Amino acid sequence: MAFDNRDRTVFIKHKICRFCADPSLKIDYKEPGTLAVFTSERGKIIPRRISGNCARHQRVLALAIKRARKIALLPFTTAKTKMKEYREF
Numbered sequence: 001m002a003f004d005n006r007d008r009t010v011f012i013k014h015k016i017c018r019f020c021a022d023p024s025l026k027i028d029y030k031e032p033g034t035l036a037v038f039t040s041e042r043g044k045i046i047p048r049r050i051s052g053n054c055a056r057h058q059r060v061l062a063l064a065i066k067r068a069r070k071i072a073l074l075p076f077t078t079a080k081t082k083m084k085e086y087r088e089f
């Protein structure tokens, strides 16, 4: 993530909830493509403060991701399990 020295903004966060902005965008556990955008490379759900989702949509999204994981459409985690990589997202 970004470490900025006050002046420069290195990383621009999308502060609007994508699902509120675009009502045609559906959160569906059967669509791993949409859900994968909100997971990290390690398979973790991206927190709301970073993704910019609203509370309501984040809840629905988290549920959908968990469902998708259960039916193996999304990973619970990746194969890397070394302690060194634990701190990564």
Ligand SMILES: [Zn+2]
Pocket: 017, 018, 019, 020, 021, 053, 054, 055, 056, 057
């Ligand atoms: Zn929303």
